[in-house]
Amino acid sequence: MTTTALALTIAAGSVYAQSENNGEQMEQNLENAGESLENAGENAADATANAAEEAGDAVENAAENTAAAAENAAEETEQAAENAAEETGEAMDNAAAETEETMDEAAAETEETMDEAAAATTDMASNDTNMIRVRDILGGDIYSVDSQNGVAEFSTQEYSEMGEDWTDIGEIEDIILTSDGKISGIVAEVGGFLGIGDKHVMLEMQNVQLVPVEDETYKVIVGYSEEELENMQSVDESPMN
Incomplete structure (x- = not known):
């Protein structure tokens, strides 16, 4: 009986020692898991911050590019409008000059025709005695x-x-x-x-x-x-x- 009790005591001690070791291991594992979670959280936060910063930079660059494109388009539109206005003005000046020249020529031709008609009328009147x-x-x-x-x-x-x-x-x-x-x-x-x-x-x-x-x-x-x-x-x- 004494031997049996001794064996039980030894076995119980072994179990206790094993349990204590397991508890320490679990505690270490939990500690490691916590550190891993903390590291993962920090990494996720860093990644999120980096992504947000990159997104902000992209938005800022896009805004700057859009503003530059709009400014260039406005300048090109203004230049095109100025060119069109100059061309229209030149075309109107040319048309006015051509119209004036045509009117002058028509007036000269009309005056010449009237002079010829007047001369013909005078000739007819002066030569009336020669007509039969x-x-x-x-x-x-x-x-x-x-x-x-x-x-x-x-x-x-x-x-x-x-x-x-x-x-x-x-x-x-x-x-x-x-x-x-x-x-x-x-x-x-x-x-x-x-x-x-x-x-x-x-x-x-x-x-x-x-x-x-x-x-x-x-x-x-x-x-x-x-x-x-x-x-x-x-x-x-x-x-x-």
């Missing part, structure tokens, strides 16, 4: 000039009054104009009697002359004889092309 109306010769008599050399002599002379020995050989039936409005010749009605058997022939203007008579009408004179006129080719009433 168609009504003053249409239907008038045609006379043959008694010239020994016929048309050749007739074309070299000018006649200002009727001759007593001229022969009435027909009348002016029509007047022929060119496409540009100039008189090309006259159509003479010759031969026949009382409108029966008459003939229409064309006489070119270089072969006729106009002689004024007392009632302000005109007679046509030619260097052809009546027989020569009747032998000319006749013209009909169809249009002349």
Whole structure:
């Protein structure tokens, strides 16, 4: 029994010693865990502080960059507006100069046209005595000039009054104009009697002359004889092309 009690005592001592050792180990472990947590907290705090500082720096840099970009954009916009204003001003000045030049040219052309019209009116008024109306010769008599050399002599002379020995050989039936409005010749009605058997022939203007008579009408004179006129080719009433 004494031996058993001794064994129990020894065993109990061993258990106690083991328990004490375990307690110290646990205490050490807890202490180590606390230090680890403290270190982790400090590290997390440092990381958070660093992240916050970096974020603040990034925000500050972004703000500075944005402000610089806005300032540059404002300067560029202002410069563009100044350039546009200068270009617009130059364009307006050029347009005004061109308009003024065009108006001056138009005024000069208008003045020149008016001067020409005035001169033409003056010429018409001064040359009124040289103008002849168609009504003053249409239907008038045609006379043959008694010239020994016929048309050749007739074309070299000018006649200002009727001759007593001229022969009435027909009348002016029509007047022929060119496409540009100039008189090309006259159509003479010759031969026949009382409108029966008459003939229409064309006489070119270089072969006729106009002689004024007392009632302000005109007679046509030619260097052809009546027989020569009747032998000319006749013209009909169809249009002349």
